[in-house]
Amino acid sequence: MKNFIILGYGNPDRGDDGVAYYILNKLIQKLAEKSTALAEFQETGILEINKNVDIWYNLQLIPEVSQDLADYENAIFIDAHTSEIPDDILITDISPHYQNSPFTHHLTPASCLDLADQLFGRSPRATLITIRGYRFDFSRELSPQTTGLAEQALLTIVDMIDHAK
């Protein structure tokens, strides 16, 4: 069984909603064992960046990711958050729990874990790290505030991976 999967989601064309995409790129630069990893980082599912860590990116969470989740000991979900949450960086342990989305095809990390449990028999220990977003307009740039927070979150994630070894 593999150790870590880091899952990022959000729209990199909508400003700070792309914070997970930004962090995953930085993680590749920091941890990847092969030089082509950054070039291979496309929206095509799981990418192994070293023997300990795989990453996954998509615009949104999707049900079939539950099958992948069942193959890992640990999962870290990365997303942006908005002003209702007081913390600039929120780190939360999450448990499998299906949450309904009244109108849309939207899934939460807890829902994906629940699907992994129910369909594939197990789910990883999981943490959700969310970073405050300030601007969500049409832009591929993060705001300066979110960029700073993303760098802090990056260090936290690397630390979590190191401590789990």
Next chain:
Amino acid sequence: MTEKITIEPVTRIEGHAKITINIKDDGSVEHAYLHINEFRGFEKFCEGRMVFEMPLITPRICGICPVSHHLASAKAADAALGVEPPRPASLLRELMHMGQIIQSHGMHFFELAGPDLLLGFDADPATRNVVGIIQANPTLALQAVNLRKYGQELIKIVGGRKIHPNFAVPGGVNKALTMQDRDEILSKLDENIATIKVGLELFKGWAAQNAEQIAEFAVFSSGYMGLVTPENGLELYDGNVRMVDKVGKQLELFPAANYLENIAEHVEDWSYLKFPYYRKMGWPDGVYRVGPLGRLNTCDKIDTPMAQEEFVEYRKMNGGKPIENTLHFHYARLIETLFAAEKVRILLEDPDILSKEILNTHHNYQGEGVGIIEAPRGTLFHHYWVDKNGQMEKLNLIVATGNNNWAMCEAVDSVAKKYVKGPDITEGMLNRVEAAVRAHDPCLSCSTHAVGQMPMLVEVRDTNGVLLNTIKRG
């Protein structure tokens, strides 16, 4: 005294929707409104961009149906630049589109609609979801996940990416299909057709046991619109637009370029989303529905055998006239999914599908072009005005959810009047109101999805605006 109840799934940035229910003194519903605050800035954002970039930019409107925007955009660019894609390229575009239909429809039925239907509108919300379905039928649940995965993998194999495809370009596509790709897609087709058929049988079994509910849940007359083949068969990728009236009589049959002659948009001060209608009948007589229900009411047949068999049975329900029941959006959606799967085989067995002649580079500049496609949730229009340098001067988009705006509002009002009594709204009542929207599979908030959504709020207010009751959901 009239009381106002507001149901508000407070999403963020764009796609904000809420439902307001006005309650009269006797507890009955005076009127219910669905308000949509759909972001329309995208059109402005695209002005000045190069037309060949548009199939890459416009899919970023949406994470749920990027392929539909991608292909509609490429078709509009074809028309504006005066370039006809070679036949193999059109086949490959259509194949990718079938992947989109399969994954989107599959997810909608099993994830969003299925729990209501299979577990009941009044079931405990803690289990009235896909997990409840897993517990009730684990094999089916796994098949459902695999069905969506199949659609996504098809898109990836054909286009190279699951989302934000860069496959279709003005004049064709940039990647041919290999024999290995074709065989891989074909190898898993039968098992997924079997899953769709299980879904159809489940729906029909549920419908047989819930005929009364189907007959009273948001049933109303309207016109209908959808693409059709030259023989008025169901068409999802290309063709003329057909509009029929409430009894199925043809109102119009027109090519994409003529859509502005036939469609106008009405504005209400309580919604940010416009209400398209059939121009010649005026507002509100010209209101119509799109999406699976609209399409199966617009066409006369389906050109694939299994879906046609289902279509004949489906249309018999109202003696061959249009089906008006909102809950039959689900039935129609499953028939379309079967059609899309059958179409995958037809396309893959076409001798041209492996051809390397996939791009026409001979342009004949027209300056203006319209691309229309049937997105999973309805007819999608891209209209581009392009200068001689290929730069976008302006564009107009009518998205599928916009085309169903009136229908969703009408469905919400109808269901609220039927099921809501007084300010003390039960979970089952609320779920039915939501289900009236959900049946249309709207795309309300798909471009951004950050954590921080507030739960759905139900507010009861008196005529002075004083808050009497609040219910939180989600």
